[in-house]
Amino acid sequence: MATFALVDCNNFYASCERLFQPRLRGRPVVVLSNNDGCVIARSNEAKALGVGMGAPMFKIRKLVDEHDVAVCSSNYALYGDISERVMNVLGASAPAHEIYSIDECFLDLDQLAVPSLAAWCRHLRETTTRWTGIPVSIGVGPTKTLAKLANRLAKKSARAGGVLDLSHNPEWITPALHKTPIQDVWGVGRRWTVMLQERGIHTAFDFAEAPDAWVRQRMGVVGLRTVHELRGSVCHALEDQPPPRQTTCCSRTFGTAIFDKAQVHDAVMSFVERAAEKVRHAGQVAGAVQLFVRTDPFAQNAPQKSLSGSATFHRPTSDTREIAATVRRIFDRVWREGFGWRKAGVLLLDLGLPGAAPASLFDALEAPDDRLMSAIDQINARYGRGSARLGLAQKDSEWRMRRENLSPSFTTRWTDIPSASLA
Ligand SMILES: [Mg+2]
Incomplete structure (x- = not known):
């Protein structure tokens, strides 16, 4: 047999938050979804208080205040x-x-x-x-x-x-x-x-x-x-070799609706950076890219619109510069003024290994120098995400997530490493 x-x-996200913040031990802890919307993880103490999975923050506000519940924004890097x-x-x-x-x-x-x-x-x-x-x-x-x-x-x-x-x-x-x-x-x-x-x-x-x-x-x-x-008969074997991913997506719901073209563009460019980084990390290249931007389907009185566009690369790539140039063209083509945009995303499609891609006649002439990309990836791996960027997107712009209670990046950023002293 x-x-x-x-x-x-056990209570994984809550346990991670506790790891470097001993003051959270023994206290009820909840972790909130992106934009601090609703509860996605609870410590046992929070469960015992009756905090439900998926409960919106505004509904548990009273409980939080009365029982000194620690509220954490989600920190996926950690x-x-x-x-x-x-x-x-x-x-x-x-x-x-x-x-x-x-x-x-x-x-x-x-x-x-x-x-x-x-x-x-x-x-x-x-x-x-x-x-x-x-x-x-x-x-x-x-x-x-x-x-x-x-x-x-x-x-x-x-x-x-x-x-x-x-x-x-x-x-x-x-x-x-x-x-x-x-x-x-x-x-x-x-x-x-x-x-x-x-x-x-x-x-x-x-x-x-x-x-x-x-x-x-x-x-x-x-x-x-x-x-x-x-009944005890095996139908699912262990899948220790997950199939390589066919697509990768980087998208975000904005904290509030954004009307400004420059702001949305800025968000889109930062998704390009992140998605390209993910693909390079997996040692893959993308054959095509898709961009989407949409309004909030739950905002009943606001005009609704959904934009999308895609393009194929003539040679599969993982180079942020090439992907950004293509996405910028799509963005300019599909953009419409006058809507409050609430979500945007960039998908890299048709992922494969670099060697598997059919070579173009002009490859040797056109292949961009990939040393810049690997240098950027190395710097970011060492000093934390966003330490080195291409200047495609602003570092602090409006669209970025509301994460008011974000814990430090204890394990992935040098400046956030916890310190201990004997005093
Ligand atoms: Mg679990």
């Missing part, structure tokens, strides 16, 4: 960096791993020869927390779906102590299925939850009992796989 583990960081540290520890510990999300990682423990898997998991849990400062929970099961289910129970049960192994305790599988509401089964979304509940399927156990033909007819092969996984 196969053995999978799912390692999940979370990404801490995530990498956690994944490195996990990757080095298990025979094979698959990074599933910023705070979740599947491990394939088939080949692991240890006397007690539960003891091994507890040790991994302690090591991860000691080395990274982030608390994690581990669920083990004969399929990925059961490992995920075990993980949820490991977090909830005080007795489990953060580790639950269903693989070596098969008698616990049935009670675990009974304890898992249908909406908490991996892969069962909101739409399916409603459909299943209407038909009397309320728990993972009910779902595992459903006849194959019935599931297949209503939920297709995807639903059928989930049912089989709940």
